[in-house]
Amino acid sequence: xxxxxxxxxxxxxxxxxxxxxxxxxxxxxxxxxxxxxxxxxxxxxxxxxxxxxxxxxxxxxxxxxxxxxxxxxxxxxxxxxxxxxxxxxxxxxxxxxxxxxxxxxxxxxxxxxxxxxxxxxxxxxxxxxxxxxxxxxxxxxxxxxxxxxxxxxxxxxxxxxxxxxxxxxxxxxxxxxxxxxxxxxxxxxxxxxxxxxxxxxxxxxxxxxxxxxxxxxxxxxxxxxxxxxxxxxxx
Amino acid sequence: xxxxxxxxxxxxxxxxxxxxxxxxxxxxxxxxxxxxxxxxxxxxxxxxxxxxxxxxxxxxxxxxxxxxxxxxxxxxxxxxxxxxxxxxxxxxxxxxxxxxxxxxxxxxxxxxxxxxxxxxxxxxxxxxxxxxxxxxxxxxxxxxxxxxxxxxxxxxxxxxxxxxxxxxxxxxxxxxxxxxxxxxxxxxxxxxxxxxxxxxxxxxxxxxxxxxxxxxxxxxxxxxxxxxxxxxxxxxxxxxxxxxxxxxxxxxxxxxxxxxxxxxxxxxxxxxxxxxxxxxxxx
Amino acid sequence: xxxxxxxxxxxxxxxxxxxxxxxxxxxxxxxxxxxxxxxxxxxxxxxxxxxxxxxxxxxxxxxxxxxxxxxxxxxxxxxxxxxxxxxxxxxxxxxxxxxxxxxxxxxxxxxxxxxxxxxxxxxxxxxxxxxxxxxxxxxxxxxxxxxxxxxxxxxxxxxxxxxxxxxxxxxxxxxxxxxxxxxxxxxxxxxxxxxxxxxxxxxxxxxxxxxxxxxxxxxxxxxxxxxxxxxxxxxxxxxxxxxxxxxxxxxxxxxxxxxxxxxxxxxxxxxxxxxxxxxxxxxxxxxxxxxxxxxxxxxxxxxxxxxxxxxxxxxxxxxxxxxxxxxxxxxxxxxxxxxxxxxxxxxxxxxxxxxx
Numbered sequence: 001x002x003x004x005x006x007x008x009x010x011x012x013x014x015x016x017x018x019x020x021x022x023x024x025x026x027x028x029x030x031x032x033x034x035x036x037x038x039x040x041x042x043x044x045x046x047x048x049x050x051x052x053x054x055x056x057x058x059x060x061x062x063x064x065x066x067x068x069x070x071x072x073x074x075x076x077x078x079x080x081x082x083x084x085x086x087x088x089x090x091x092x093x094x095x096x097x098x099x100x101x102x103x104x105x106x107x108x109x110x111x112x113x114x115x116x117x118x119x120x121x122x123x124x125x126x127x128x129x130x131x132x133x134x135x136x137x138x139x140x141x142x143x144x145x146x147x148x149x150x151x152x153x154x155x156x157x158x159x160x161x162x163x164x165x166x167x168x169x170x171x172x173x174x175x176x177x178x179x180x181x182x183x184x185x186x187x188x189x190x191x192x193x194x195x196x197x198x199x200x201x202x203x204x205x206x207x208x209x210x211x212x213x214x215x216x217x218x219x220x221x222x223x224x225x226x227x228x229x230x231x232x233x234x235x
Numbered sequence: 236x237x238x239x240x241x242x243x244x245x246x247x248x249x250x251x252x253x254x255x256x257x258x259x260x261x262x263x264x265x266x267x268x269x270x271x272x273x274x275x276x277x278x279x280x281x282x283x284x285x286x287x288x289x290x291x292x293x294x295x296x297x298x299x300x301x302x303x304x305x306x307x308x309x310x311x312x313x314x315x316x317x318x319x320x321x322x323x324x325x326x327x328x329x330x331x332x333x334x335x336x337x338x339x340x341x342x343x344x345x346x347x348x349x350x351x352x353x354x355x356x357x358x359x360x361x362x363x364x365x366x367x368x369x370x371x372x373x374x375x376x377x378x379x380x381x382x383x384x385x386x387x388x389x390x391x392x393x394x395x396x397x398x399x400x401x402x403x404x405x406x407x408x409x410x411x412x413x414x415x416x417x418x419x420x421x422x423x424x425x426x427x428x429x430x431x432x433x434x435x436x437x438x439x440x441x442x443x444x445x446x447x448x449x450x451x452x453x454x455x456x457x458x459x460x461x462x463x464x465x466x467x468x469x470x471x472x473x474x475x476x477x478x479x480x481x482x483x484x485x486x487x488x489x490x491x492x493x494x495x496x497x498x499x500x501x502x503x504x505x506x507x508x509x510x511x512x513x514x515x516x517x518x
Numbered sequence: 519x520x521x522x523x524x525x526x527x528x529x530x531x532x533x534x535x536x537x538x539x540x541x542x543x544x545x546x547x548x549x550x551x552x553x554x555x556x557x558x559x560x561x562x563x564x565x566x567x568x569x570x571x572x573x574x575x576x577x578x579x580x581x582x583x584x585x586x587x588x589x590x591x592x593x594x595x596x597x598x599x600x601x602x603x604x605x606x607x608x609x610x611x612x613x614x615x616x617x618x619x620x621x622x623x624x625x626x627x628x629x630x631x632x633x634x635x636x637x638x639x640x641x642x643x644x645x646x647x648x649x650x651x652x653x654x655x656x657x658x659x660x661x662x663x664x665x666x667x668x669x670x671x672x673x674x675x676x677x678x679x680x681x682x683x684x685x686x687x688x689x690x691x692x693x694x695x696x697x698x699x700x701x702x703x704x705x706x707x708x709x710x711x712x713x714x715x716x717x718x719x720x721x722x723x724x725x726x727x728x729x730x731x732x733x734x735x736x737x738x739x740x741x742x743x744x745x746x747x748x749x750x751x752x753x754x755x756x757x758x759x760x761x762x763x764x765x766x767x768x769x770x771x772x773x774x775x776x777x778x779x780x781x782x783x784x785x786x787x788x789x790x791x792x793x794x795x796x797x798x799x800x801x802x803x804x805x806x807x808x809x810x811x812x813x814x815x816x817x818x819x820x821x822x823x824x825x826x827x828x829x830x831x832x833x834x835x836x837x838x839x840x841x842x843x844x845x846x847x848x849x850x851x852x853x854x855x856x857x858x859x860x861x862x863x864x865x866x867x868x869x870x871x872x873x874x
Binding site: 264270272317320321324326327328330331332334335336337338339340341342343345346347348349350442443446447450453454457461486488489490491492494495498499502503506 | 592594596642643645646647648649650652653654656657658660661662664665667668777778779782783785786789793825826828829830832833835836837838839840843844847
């Protein structure tokens with residue numbers, strides 16, 4: 001279970017997150033929504049350790065993550081796919097994938113994971129020896145998610161996975177996430193500006209505005225709440 | 236024709252040294268985007284340590300081994316103590332800090348071992364047009380270069396090091412200990428640099444002995460592109476041969492100026508080196 | 519919320535005040551004052567200190583030139599010693615081969631020769647940045663003095679050229695060294711007046727713009743390449759003059775004085791004084807001379823052996839570079855500015871209280 005208590009984060013003098021509290025049950029898919037600048041990306045970056053918290057607490061599976069180095073958090077089973085994917089363009093597709101699991105000791109499992117990713121994303125297998133710079137936007141996103149899944153994470157943080165992607169591909173990715181949740185109990189925190197697509201697969205949603213949580217509810221309720229949608233979600 | 240042949244052979248073995256030192260510079264530049272102006276000084280101290288060990292024990296190879304180990308440690312210490320604190324500061328800061336280290340280490344060498352030239356042995360017989368020593372130099376540099384390239388391209392460690400260099404933040408979220416990788420890169424580079432120092436120094440060791448070699452190594456690294464190890468190695472050999480011709484036909488005093496001329500011409504035509512990749516900034 | 523604005527009359531009055539004294543005049547008067555101070559100093563100190571004063575003088579103009587290039591325009595140059603080399607040898611060769619030339623002509627030509635080299639270097643280096651530029655200028659510093667071995671007869675080889683200059687007109691009852699010190703400082707101050715004018719003027723602003731962001735500077739209409747070349751030109755003129763003055767003072771020009779270590783020491787002086795500050799150039803020059811002097815004294819007092827003594831100044835410069843970058847990036851002048859800032863704040867607080 002992911003527990004975030006009273007989290008405050010700042011960039012210099014600017015408050016990006018102010019007293020944010022979030023809980024995500026194991027195996028849940030939670031959407032974090034809001035307009036640009038609401039603090040969604042900052043939230044993910046703070047969970048994965050890339051940015052320090054000024055105050056508050058983050059715990060995953062009862063383990064305190066606050067203040068830990070990002071590589072330790074990653075090795076604790078937390079995978080973060082940043083906005084745009086964060087694919088390393090100087091490396092090949094295969095190298096990007098392998099990088100995702102290097103910290104795991106079990107070589108056989110690493111090889112198995114790689115095979116699974118190629119099955120999930122056949123387009124990647126075609127290009128496995130090519131530099132990642134030759135991939136299209138959608139393929140890069142798939143590579144980024146595949147890379148994140150290589151480490152068999154228990155918590156997956158996704159920052160705008162559908163940005164710039166064709167709806168068909170987005171639907172595929174969402175389908176894969178649902179399947180993974182069913183088969184492995186993967187917990188997903190999904191940040192999206194495209195609230196509609198996120199809420200269509202999430203169980204619950206949090207809405208952020210100017211660094212604060214302004215609404216928490218089940219996905220169905222949020223979709224149905226017209227006032228909220230107009231005010232914070234733009235549709 | 237005899238002359239030309241001799242010059243070519245001499246150039247190949249000199250070029251091997253430039254290639255090795257250039258490789259050291261490129262490894263560090265790829266890892267931390269810093270040009271290590273202190274590299275010749277790290278190699279210098281290692282070589283002086285080899286000298287002392289060899290003098291005390293009579294074994295060249297023991298000194299050789301000590302030099303490589305010492306060089307590695309010096310590289311690691313430099314990265315942790317001087318370069319790490321500056322990683323968020325400007326490029327100029329790290330250039331100046333490594334220059335400061337260069338001055339300090341060269342001065343310390345002079346203080347401990349005096350500024351007088353000391354006789355430093357060759358690894359093997361150095362007589363003849365292409366001596367046993369020349370062959371050793373070329374073979375060892377090619378072997379080490381191949382080893383480094385293999386490590387980078389085909390091992391998990393190399394993959395982590397490349398990831399840490401290209402995209403440190405993303406690498407962290409994938410469980411890579413980026414700081415450790417950077418330190419390892421510096422250690423590896425300094426070891427290669429110490430090797431170059433041992434090969435370049437004979438017959439005489441004195442605090443400024445590696446100045447010229449450093450300039451040529453830097454030229455080779457720039458020619459090949461500061462982030463291109465293979466290009467740098469090739470550049471080293473080509474430069475070695477080219478400068479050998481300059482020395483033979485125009486005199487040894489003209490060699491550094493020739494290197495400067497080559498540097499300027501190549502960079503004017505291709506500001507990121509012959510094989511380098513320019514970082515394009517979109518406005 | 520109250521907002522306080524300056525009453526317009528105050529602004530107009532301030533502008534009027536600035537118009538009465540053109541900057542060139544102000545600087546010239548300041549230089550005259552400084553010269554008077556130097557003359558006074560030479561009169562009250564011994565010959566040894568006079569030599570040190572003179573040395574500070576030519577180092578000052580060299581460091582000022584490098585400050586302009588590296589501190590102000592952001593071009594890392596490790597080859598400044600090469601311009602001093604050119605200036606020194608120009609003076610030596612002129613004195614030896616054309617003794618009829620007056621001294622001021624020799625010095626002018628030394629500065630011009632430096633400038634020409636700077637023009638060439640700047641043109642060659644215009645497309646180089648950061649470490650590439652540093653490497654190329656280092657190659658210049660290492661390679662140029664080697665030419666003395668190529669032309670040993672003309673350039674005197676490793677021993678260099680030795681000569682004597684009689685600059686003091688007969689009848690002036692001042693010791694030779696003191697007179698030389700005055701000549702050095704006169705030239706230095708003249709050069710500095712020009713440099714300060716450039717720095718405070720339009721070109722100075724262009725320099726800083728190029729340093730801060732080349733792309734932005736180009737977009738705002740500055741000819742970046744030309745600006746960099748001009749920076750090299752002016753800094754090399756300073757370097758050439760400095761070298762010429764050194765040769766004049768010491769009566770010799772030898773390759774051993776122009777090692778890469780000299781270029782690095784000059785850079786150390788720029789960084790220590792405060793990158794980009796002309797006052798910093800003064801602190802840096804003083805530091806260069808006095809660290810050398812103090813390490814010599816220290817070596818005597820501690821009975822350090824010659825190896826340690828000879829290498830101590832360079833070790834000190836290296837440590838300075840490291841410590842300043844890590845702990846005091848703004849150098850000495852930055853420290854002074856901070857001090858002034860600290861002193862000004864209580865004064866402002868007092869003013870605010872009084873105005874309420």
